[in-house]
Amino acid sequence: MMEVLGMSVTLLVTFVGFGVLIGILFGFFGMGGSFLVTPALLVMGYKTDVAVASGLAFVFGTSVIATLKHRDLGQVDYKLGVLMIAGTTAGIEVGKLGLEYLQHIGVADTVVSIAYVLLLGGIGAFVTREALKGDDGGGIDHDAADADVDDAEIPEIAQKIQSYRIPPMMSLKGGFKASLWMILLVAFATGLLSGFLGVGGGFIRMPALFYLIGVPVPVAVGTDLFEIVFSGGIGSFLYAQSGAVDLSIVLPLLAGSAAGARVGATATSLVNEDDIKVYFGVMLVLGAVAVAVRKIGGVVELPVLDTVSLLIILGAALLVSGAVSLSAIRELREADRDRSVAADV
């Protein structure tokens, strides 16, 4: 059989297709890379260090592309991104200390597994419930990045956090101000969880930016991706020092995800904010189920549950990225129809 980059054409096409799928989710939600790629590579038989390192390098490359696309759409707040990086880095270090302590007393695996599943499922359920509660069937928020946000659109907790006017106050995209200290505190808290769980943390940061700081969803996604460029880059570099990054995995995945990330990022400016939250929540809840199944498989030593877990996560990814794409096409058609009606009047 013909080989390219030392792998069969079938495998190459599979990687490119898988990349497209992850790219859509990554560009749309600002999360999902390590969540999807690493378990898939493990099930495909790659060694753990290669799966983790190549997954990280892939996340780095995809985040570069998705961030550039979000920048084109005016959906990246660099100032907020830099503050988030500073706060998150400090939080990760403290979170790692907590993890080391748990490892020392021998309960790390159990506590982290349970906390991870509860957090994924909890955030997913919360975001979905809030989005369904607030769904007024309203129009598309295409200009969320540029327009001043109405107070009613800012979640209550974020309004409370914005009300603490401890100087210096920072002006953020969306036309509102928040205290530098409150931003650093939120960043520190998300970093703490991320370091404690040993995960990238996109699924914690994106909702934190929206629900705690009040950043419009498309900007939350773009800014989260900007942060992942740095965390992914540093993580890849550290793993690459031991030669664990396999370019024959990363390059085809990236070729696919580069196209998907453009679609996903564009979709954030088309799809209704509440719909984005519903898709995000559903993805997290299904992700929590998949992680729980994998962990149970590890405890009862039933490797087939690893495959079941991967199938759940792949099914969820396929379902959600399909729903995102269809939703974007529907909004595109509606906007076109509205323009035609307006032109006729």
Place this chain on the structure above:
Amino acid sequence: MFGIESLGGNAQAAVLVGAVLVEALVLYVGYGWLERRFGPVIKRVLQGRCAVLDMLLRRCSSTNDGGAK
């Protein structure tokens, strides 16, 4: 396979991360060009203003309804 196995730890890491970054930038520019070149036509297909067959036969311009049903 890519001839970088012989490099030392930091150099190898820099080349690997650099290769991913370069590929990402090349893909961003390349797909960006494709989007600018074919985006308007694909958008018309997605809006239902032009049939896929017409797009493939290059009968779907951005100035007329080229085969719209």
